[in-house]
Amino acid sequence: MEKWLSLWSIGQEGTLSDFQAIKNAGFDGIEIWAEQYRSKEYLDYAKQMELKIGIHLPFHDLNLATPDSVVYERTLNVFTEWLETLAEYGGQHATFHGGYAWSSEERDETLVRVKKRLLQLDEKAKQYGIDLLLENLIPDKLNYCHHIASNVEEWLDLIQFANIKACLDIGHLAVMGNDMEETIGKLGSSLGAVHLSDNDGKADLHQLPGEGNNLSKGLHDYLKNIDFSGPVVYEINPYKYSLQDILNHIAKVNV
Ligand SMILES: [Zn+2]
Numbered sequence: 001m002e003k004w005l006s007l008w009s010i011g012q013e014g015t016l017s018d019f020q021a022i023k024n025a026g027f028d029g030i031e032i033w034a035e036q037y038r039s040k041e042y043l044d045y046a047k048q049m050e051l052k053i054g055i056h057l058p059f060h061d062l063n064l065a066t067p068d069s070v071v072y073e074r075t076l077n078v079f080t081e082w083l084e085t086l087a088e089y090g091g092q093h094a095t096f097h098g099g100y101a102w103s104s105e106e107r108d109e110t111l112v113r114v115k116k117r118l119l120q121l122d123e124k125a126k127q128y129g130i131d132l133l134l135e136n137l138i139p140d141k142l143n144y145c146h147h148i149a150s151n152v153e154e155w156l157d158l159i160q161f162a163n164i165k166a167c168l169d170i171g172h173l174a175v176m177g178n179d180m181e182e183t184i185g186k187l188g189s190s191l192g193a194v195h196l197s198d199n200d201g202k203a204d205l206h207q208l209p210g211e212g213n214n215l216s217k218g219l220h221d222y223l224k225n226i227d228f229s230g231p232v233v234y235e236i237n238p239y240k241y242s243l244q245d246i247l248n249h250i251a252k253v254n255v
Helices: 016-024 039-048 069-088 104-127 152-162 170-176 180-190 219-225 243-253
Strands: 002-006 029-033 052-056 093-096 131-135 165-169 191-196 231-234
Touching (some): 016 039, 016 243, 029 231, 039 052, 052 069, 052 231, 069 093, 069 104, 093 191, 104 152, 131 152, 152 180, 165 170, 165 180, 170 180, 170 191, 180 219
Parallel strands (some): 002 231, 052 093, 093 131, 131 165, 165 191, 191 231
8 A cells, every 4th residue: 555645734835845855754645635725836746756646626615416506517617627637647536525415304316416426527537547536524413414425335335336436534434433444344445545644533633643542543454454555645634733743753653
């Protein structure tokens, strides 16, 4: 498996020398955070440093599951533009959120809509040779909106239906309350990437591994069990940690 870094983790003021430091620390690749001010510059820096490239597609103001056709058209256009840009940089995967139903009562009809849209989006991604990775999300605690996918069965059903892959966020999974070993076993060859961070099992804190409930304990063994060779992406809170904190952690654990 490969060690990657989400660029959300480095904040908005990253420099070329930061990317050099990321490379020197042994990271194989980076995941672009599309909503950062300088995500396009970060693409250039990553290319210069010969880091592998993936992307986390934007999600603010976008909703793949929306009943509003104009919002959907906008969402698909923005995603498609990013897929095209990623392909220009030789990118490999695009992690994305499935959007949300406006209310939990609309869940079932929304899932029907999302399935169709996953096929449309995957057709675009395939044109660019990019793997789509649907990420697991934390359920809305009020059960007012329904986030897609925020339970493991729904998530597996969607990725199997559209023949796409999964991005497993282990922090989200802990808050969902699911067992990591069991979930990784169920995902098997559908697993495309892992988002790695720690938390207290209650809130999505994006802490460094070991600073919360130590959620990544056993992760490498579980991934080995399914012969996973893809990216394990550190996705660490930039408002709590600096890039140097992350690099110090990597040096310490030497993985
Ligand atoms: Zn995400």
